[in-house]
Amino acid sequence: MNTDIPLLNIKNLSTYLSTGNKIIKAVDGISFSLNKGETFCLVGESGSGKSICALSVIQLLPAGISSHPQGEIYFNCQKNKADQQIVNTLTLADNELRQIRGARIAMIFQEPMTSLNPVFSIGEQIMEALQLHHPKLSDYDAKQQTIDALEEVQIANAKRRFNDYPHQLSGGQRQRVMIAMALSCKPDLLIADEPTTALDVTVQAEILRLMKDLQQRNGMGILFITHDFGVVAQIAHKVGVMKQGKLVETGECKTVLTNPQHAYSKKLLAAVPDRLEKLIKTDLNALGQQEHLLEIKKLKVWFPIRKGLFRHVVDHVRAVDGVDLKIKKGTILALVGESGCGKTTLGRAILQLETPTAGSVKIKGQELVGLSQKELRPLRPQMQIAFQDPQSSLNPRLQIMTTLTEPMSVHGIGENQTDRIERAAKILEQVQLDRDYLWRYPHEFSGGQRQRIGLARALVLNPDFIVCDEITSALDVSVQAEILQLLLTIRQQKDLTLLFITHNIAVVDYLSDETVVMKAGKIVEQGLTAQICNNPQQPYTQRLLEAVPRLAF
Numbered sequence: 001m002n003t004d005i006p007l008l009n010i011k012n013l014s015t016y017l018s019t020g021n022k023i024i025k026a027v028d029g030i031s032f033s034l035n036k037g038e039t040f041c042l043v044g045e046s047g048s049g050k051s052i053c054a055l056s057v058i059q060l061l062p063a064g065i066s067s068h069p070q071g072e073i074y075f076n077c078q079k080n081k082a083d084q085q086i087v088n089t090l091t092l093a094d095n096e097l098r099q100i101r102g103a104r105i106a107m108i109f110q111e112p113m114t115s116l117n118p119v120f121s122i123g124e125q126i127m128e129a130l131q132l133h134h135p136k137l138s139d140y141d142a143k144q145q146t147i148d149a150l151e152e153v154q155i156a157n158a159k160r161r162f163n164d165y166p167h168q169l170s171g172g173q174r175q176r177v178m179i180a181m182a183l184s185c186k187p188d189l190l191i192a193d194e195p196t197t198a199l200d201v202t203v204q205a206e207i208l209r210l211m212k213d214l215q216q217r218n219g220m221g222i223l224f225i226t227h228d229f230g231v232v233a234q235i236a237h238k239v240g241v242m243k244q245g246k247l248v249e250t251g252e253c254k255t256v257l258t259n260p261q262h263a264y265s266k267k268l269l270a271a272v273p274d275r276l277e278k279l280i281k282t283d284l285n286a287l288g289q290q291e292h293l294l295e296i297k298k299l300k301v302w303f304p305i306r307k308g309l310f311r312h313v314v315d316h317v318r319a320v321d322g323v324d325l326k327i328k329k330g331t332i333l334a335l336v337g338e339s340g341c342g343k344t345t346l347g348r349a350i351l352q353l354e355t356p357t358a359g360s361v362k363i364k365g366q367e368l369v370g371l372s373q374k375e376l377r378p379l380r381p382q383m384q385i386a387f388q389d390p391q392s393s394l395n396p397r398l399q400i401m402t403t404l405t406e407p408m409s410v411h412g413i414g415e416n417q418t419d420r421i422e423r424a425a426k427i428l429e430q431v432q433l434d435r436d437y438l439w440r441y442p443h444e445f446s447g448g449q450r451q452r453i454g455l456a457r458a459l460v461l462n463p464d465f466i467v468c469d470e471i472t473s474a475l476d477v478s479v480q481a482e483i484l485q486l487l488l489t490i491r492q493q494k495d496l497t498l499l500f501i502t503h504n505i506a507v508v509d510y511l512s513d514e515t516v517v518m519k520a521g522k523i524v525e526q527g528l529t530a531q532i533c534n535n536p537q538q539p540y541t542q543r544l545l546e547a548v549p550r551l552a553f
Contacts, residue, residue: 005076005086006033007189007221008057013071015049015056026052028245029070032238036076036188037215039222041232041253043268044242045476046447050225051110053242054191057223058105059089059097075189077104103133106187110194112174116166122177123162126150126184133185149180154206172199172339179207186218193225197473200338200503205547208235227476229272230506230549233257241265257551271481273506274551290328293465293497294350299323299359301342301349319345321521323359327514329464332491332498334512334529336505336544342521343501344388347467350499351383352376363465381411384458388470390450394442400453401438404428404460411461427456430493431486448479452486459490465497472507484511505548509533517541 015027027049034040042050055061057073073089077100089097109115117125126146131137137145143162150158153176166174179195190211196204212235214220226232232239236253241264249262260266269275301320304313319342327333335343348354350361352368361368363383368376387393394403404424405417414420425435431452442450451471458466468487472480484507491498500512508515508529515532517525517540525538536542 006074007036007038007076008034008223009072009074009076010053010057011072011074013053013056013073014069015052015061016067016069017052017061018065018067025245027056030240030242030245030247032240032247032250034189034221034223034238036219036221038237039215039224039235040238040240041224041226041236042240042242043226043229043232045227045268045478047244048242049245050242051193052245054107054193054223054225057089058101058107058191059092060107075100075105102129102187103185104187105189105191106182106185107191108175108178108182108193108195110197112178113166115178116174118166121163121165122150122169123147123164126177126181129181130184145184146180149184150177152183152210153177153180154203155180170339172203175199176203176207179210183210183214186214187220188218189221189223191223191225194227195224196226196228196231201505201544201547201549202338204231204549208549211235228549229257229269229477229551230274233551234549241268268478269551271478272551273481273484273504273510276481276484276510290330292326293329293364294325294327294499295360295362296323296325296350297360299325299346299349299361300357301345301354302357318521320349320356323518323521323523325516325523325526327465327497327499329497330491330495331513332487332500332511334508334515335499335501335518336503336508336515337518338503338544341518343503343518344469346518347385347469347499347501351385351467353385377411381413381461382463383465383467384461384463385467385469386451386454386458386471388473390447390454391442393454394450394457396442399439399441400424400428403453403457404438407457408460413461424456424460427460428453430459430490431456432482446479448475448483451475451479451483455483455486455490459494462494463496465499467499467501469501470503473502473504480507487511505533505544517544 011031012029013027014029017024017026032040042053044050068090074086075089077085077087123146126149127142130142130145147158147162150161155161155173155176175195182190196207199207211222215222224235232253239251239253239256240247241249241262243264249256249260249265256265260269299320300322302316302318305315305317306312307314323346337343345354349356356369359369366379401421401424404427405420408414408420408423414423425438428435428437433449433452472483475483490496512529515529516523519540525532525536525541532541536545
């Protein structure tokens with residue numbers, strides 16, 4: 001085998017997208033190569049052209065709106081050890097592309113819910129991919145290989161989960177299913193588009209190890225798209241930095257990360273949470289004297305498991321199982337743990353968006369558990385939530401003006417609509433958005449801008465307490481840094497109390513005053529963030545911290 005021939009060789013590629021009379025140069029004359037057994041990481045902010053480049057390789061862009069005015073994409077389509085065939089994927093016929101997709105080049109997409117078919121079980125979908133490329137594989141063998149693939153990506157009870165549908169899995173579990181499907185055929189080239197964004201650090205570490213293991217065993221090349229420089233440092237051999245469709249810097253991983261040459265690369269690296277300087281220092285002595293805004297005692301949220309013809313309750317899912325927690329006024333408390341540990345359920349139960357099974361939740365001494373919706377309504381302005389996915393939590397049919405003024409109208413804030421619009425405009429400016437954005441719709445904004453609008457909606461009622469549920473998990477590192485700095489500034493200006501739910505421990509040290517670690521519905525460790533991050537006492541916390549990808553070499 002001639003190892004001098006790259007597995008993937010992209011030469012002067014341009015990909016243009018047409019929208020009406022406008023042409024967008026999504027990819028503008030980029031060149032790079034990827035060898036067998038090598039990982040090339042493409043990094044850059046949203047809209048830089050990373051995903052368009054990947055979709056061009058596998059030819060999945062809609063033909064009606066995409067074109068390639070110049071460039072070639074050469075793939076080393078090796079049939080056997082003695083024979084090599086170099087093909088240009090841009091000129092292949094559809095039937096030739098179908099033979100390559102999935103079997104020779106596989107892709108993991110960023111959003112698994114839009115990639116998985118909701119009417120087929122996850123097992124059926126992986127089996128279909130296997131048998132499509134291996135027609136002689138029996139149903140029994142295909143099912144066994146599917147279960148093995150699910151076990152490889154850490155799906156618990158894989159044999160039982162085989163018959164589950166996508167909606168029955170968490171976001172992290174759905175992503176693991178997508179990874180299992182892509183790796184099941186053992187492709188020569190794996191294109192991974194932000195595959196670990198929604199995963200816990202421990203699962204992310206397992207997935208990255210799995211990819212590296214398969215890479216070493218099969219000589220698989222990986223084109224990895226990410227905004228996490230910690231992941232880049234762990235897996236990349238080479239790095240390419242993209243900005244506005246152009247490749248502004250390429251090189252060996254260590255060289256680019258430790259000695260970047262381009263100003264844009266330096267800007268991205270400076271935004272990594274490990275390298276951010278905290279804008280506002282917390283006075284630890286004052287922290288100890290602060291009164292508690294929120295007090296939680298023996299809080300439980302159990303979901304019944306029903307079986308049989310008469311749907312009798314046979315057991316419970318103990319999502320939150322006897323939690324005691326106090327949050328001091330004006331502080332940021334980080335709630336960390338793996339998917340399924342009960343973080344989001346605890347946050348929703350505090351706000352009474354999920355009815356507790358037992359226990360007590362008091363805000364400023366007022367008991368919330370047991371109150372009717374009518375009794376809770378006057379208390380709602382005090383406690384708000386910013387959701388993980390602003391795209392799905394903002395009504396696409398409403399202008400931002402309506403989204404922000406409607407809650408004020410419901411709770412009697414503002415003298416009239418003109419006053420409410422002015423208040424909404426000032427809130428937008430507080431989250432560093434232009435007041436003219438009031439007259440736009442959610443689809444007209446980037447992910448980071450929508451997240452700011454989600455924060456603005458939480459702030460319009462002038463709350464004392466906000467639950468921030470994974471609000472930075474899918475953002476670019478530079479946008480994430482802006483949101484974190486914004487939260488610290490708003491907390492200082494308004495004396496807000498925040499519960500920051502996250503699986504990204506890298507942001508915890510930068511943002512929070514105190515940290516709580518959850519596992520299986522229970523709190524296993526809590527204390528000052530500096531103590532938790534620098535000297536964790538529990539093995540589970542130690543394992544979480546060890547799994548965080550770092551930039552250090």
